[in-house]
Amino acid sequence: MVFDSKLDKQLKKEIRIALESEGSWQLEDISFIGRGVVNAVYLIQDRLKGKFAVRTPWQIEGESGEISLKKEYQLSKHCYAHGFPVAKVYQLYIGENINFLLSEYISGQHDNYRSDQIGEKINELHQLPVEGLSIIDQHNQSLPNIISTRIVDRLHQVNTLLSAEFTVPNKAEIEKILNTSTNPNVLMHLDVRPPNIFTENGRLRAFIDWDNAFIGDPIMELTRIFESKELDEKEFMKGYGESLLEQTDSLIQNIYRLDTTLMLSLLFAIDLKDGKKRTYYMNRTKNLLIDITKRM
Numbered sequence: 001m002v003f004d005s006k007l008d009k010q011l012k013k014e015i016r017i018a019l020e021s022e023g024s025w026q027l028e029d030i031s032f033i034g035r036g037v038v039n040a041v042y043l044i045q046d047r048l049k050g051k052f053a054v055r056t057p058w059q060i061e062g063e064s065g066e067i068s069l070k071k072e073y074q075l076s077k078h079c080y081a082h083g084f085p086v087a088k089v090y091q092l093y094i095g096e097n098i099n100f101l102l103s104e105y106i107s108g109q110h111d112n113y114r115s116d117q118i119g120e121k122i123n124e125l126h127q128l129p130v131e132g133l134s135i136i137d138q139h140n141q142s143l144p145n146i147i148s149t150r151i152v153d154r155l156h157q158v159n160t161l162l163s164a165e166f167t168v169p170n171k172a173e174i175e176k177i178l179n180t181s182t183n184p185n186v187l188m189h190l191d192v193r194p195p196n197i198f199t200e201n202g203r204l205r206a207f208i209d210w211d212n213a214f215i216g217d218p219i220m221e222l223t224r225i226f227e228s229k230e231l232d233e234k235e236f237m238k239g240y241g242e243s244l245l246e247q248t249d250s251l252i253q254n255i256y257r258l259d260t261t262l263m264l265s266l267l268f269a270i271d272l273k274d275g276k277k278r279t280y281y282m283n284r285t286k287n288l289l290i291d292i293t294k295r296m
Contacts, residue, residue: 007058008032011040014098015054025049038068038211043105053087056100066094068211069101071136075187075210076103082128085121087206106206108198115232118192119239121204122225126186126218133187135215143185143216144178147259154262162269164282166289173296174255181217181252183244188221189213193230219248220256227260227284251295254288261285 012030019025026047033053034041042054055072057065073092080086091102134140148171155168189196190212198205214220222245226233237245245253261284268277 004058008040011056011058011098012042014095015042015044015056015100018093018095018098018100019044019102030054036209036211038065051105052090053103053105054100055103056098066099067137069094069099071213072210073101074136075213078133078187079125079128079207084125084128085204085206087208106198108200108205110194110197110199112199112202113194113197113204114239115235116239117204118197118231119236119241121207121239122189122192122221122236123240125189125207126221128187130185130187130215133215135213138214142179143214143220144175146214146216147178147220147256148172148175151255151259151262154259154266158262158265158282158285162265162278162282166285167293169289169293169296177296178217178252178255181219181248183217183219183248185215186218186221187213187215188218190221190224192221192225193228217252217256218244219253220259223253223256224260227257227264251292254292258285258288258292261288 012032015030016027019027027044028047029043029045031043032040033043035058039055039057042056044052044054046052055069057068059065069092073089076086076089080088087106088104089101090104093100093102138146151174152168152171155166158164159166159168189207189210191209192207196209197207222237222240225231225236261281265278265281265285268274268281
C-alpha cells in the first residue's frame with residue numbers, strides 16, 4: 001500500500017469524529033505510525049486517558065478490512081485472557097464512515113530478541129485452549145481442507161503468472177495426507193517474524209497482526225517459520241522443543257512448507273519484486289514438489 005497523504009488526513013478526521021462523538025475523549029494528537037497491506041496504524045494521545053493505538057483499514061469498502069479487525073479483536077482478547085503477550089484491546093468500532101480497533105499502545109523494538117525466547121512463547125501459544133474458539137475467516141473448515149485448496153490454487157497462479165510448468169497434485173490426495181497427522185489442533189499465529197514482535201529490555205512484550213492466524217496442525221507454524229528464514233531455526237527449536245518435528249511425517253511437513261514457498265514465490269515476484277528471492281523460492285517449490293509427488 002503506497003502512502004496516500006489525502007487518505008491519511010481523511011482517516012485521522014474520521015477517527016477523531018468517531019471517538020469524540022462518545023463524549024469522553026479529549027484528543028490532543030493523532031499520528032500515523034505504521035502500515036500493512038490491509039491496515040494503517042495510528043497513535044492517539046488523549047489529554048486524560050493517555051496513549052492508544054488505532055488500527056484501521058485503508059479502505060472501508062468490502063468486508064476484508066472489517067474481518068481483519070474482528071479477527072484481531074477476537075484473538076487478542078483470547079490470548080490476553082490466557083496470559084499470552086498481546087496488546088490489550090479496548091474497543092472495536094464499526095461505523096458508517098470508518099472501522100477501527102482501539103488497543104493498548106506498546107512501544108518497543110523489533111530486533112532485541114533471541115530466537116529461543118520466541119520458540120518458548122510460540123510453544124506457549126500452542127498450549128492455549130481452543131475449545132469453543134472459531135476463527136472468523138476459517139469458516140469452520142479444517143486446516144487440511146484450506147491448505148490443500150490453497151496449494152492447488154497457488155500452483156495454478158504460479159504457472160500462469162510466472163510462466164512456470166509445475167505439476168499440480170490432486171487436492172483430495174493432499175488433504176488425505178494432511179489428515180493423517182496425529183498432532184492436536186492449536187491456535188497458530190502464522191506470521192511470526194520480527195516486525196510482528198515487540199520487545200523491551202530483552203523481554204517479549206507483544207505479538208501483533210493476527211491476520212493469518214488459523215486453528216490446526218502446529219507443524220504449519222513451524223514450517224512457515226523455517227521457510228521464511230527470519231528467525232534462527234536451531235535456536236527457535238531449542239526454545240520450542242524438538243518432539244513435534246520428530247513425531248510428524250516429513251511428507252506432511254513438506255506439504256506445509258510448499259504452501260509457504262508458493263506464497264513467497266508470488267510475494268517476491270509480484271509485490272516486492274525481489275528477483276533473487278523469487279528464484280530461491282521457485283527452486284524450493286520445485287524441489288518440494290518433486291519430493292511430494294514421488295511419495296504420494
